[in-house]
Amino acid sequence: MKISPFMPGVLEQLLPGQGNILEIGCGSGALLASLASSGRYSLEGIDADPEAVRQARAAGLRVREGRAEKLPYSIDTFDAVVMECVFSLCRPWQTVSELARVLRPGGWAVIADLYSGTENVTLSASRMVKHLYVPETLELFFRGRMRLEKYQDYTSRLRSMFFQMMMDRTARGCVADSDLLVMKTAKAGYGVWLWKKI
Secondary structure, eight states: OOOOOOOHHHHHHHSOSSEEEEEETOTTSHHHHHHHTTSOEEEEEEESOHHHHHHHHHTTOOEEEOBTTBOOSOTTOEEEEEEESOGGGSOHHHHHHHHHHHEEEEEEEEEEEEEOSSSOEEOSSOSSOSEEOOHHHHHHHHTTTEEEEEEEEOHHHHHHHHHHHHHHTOHHHHSOHHHHHHHHHTTOEEEEEEEEEO
């Protein structure tokens, strides 16, 4: 399960009015299905989990199996790429290189993810997140290839979501106690970065 306070309505405000959109790490396709309801986009997804890909395809979505570090698409294919709570699981330099390759000139990369409020942290055993970067480090990966157009912090939504999950007793099955401890120690937050391909 993705631990994310990101809302489809927020995403739609950041995306172009129409065009070809790729979601990397689309899972079973919940966000793609939400975007499809507007009828404004040609949508594709990619995910490393074969079962999630099967479920997304069963729902009628165009989804491939693959990883962010080696996207099976031609250069200049997409008007926008979305990564929701996925960048923190990827190898950053390869991922940004692939984003720049598949985006058309002037295309948008929407990166919504957890970040560290203290220092860069790597979690080798976590299923939920592999890297928590401070925002300055995350932005360094994109420099020279993309220009930061907008940033919005949603940490308060993240905290509200975790509180609600604890109240509903759903947090236990989604997040290991060790993950919660690391996120607390790292003063984890949640941000949305909008990058434009240079």
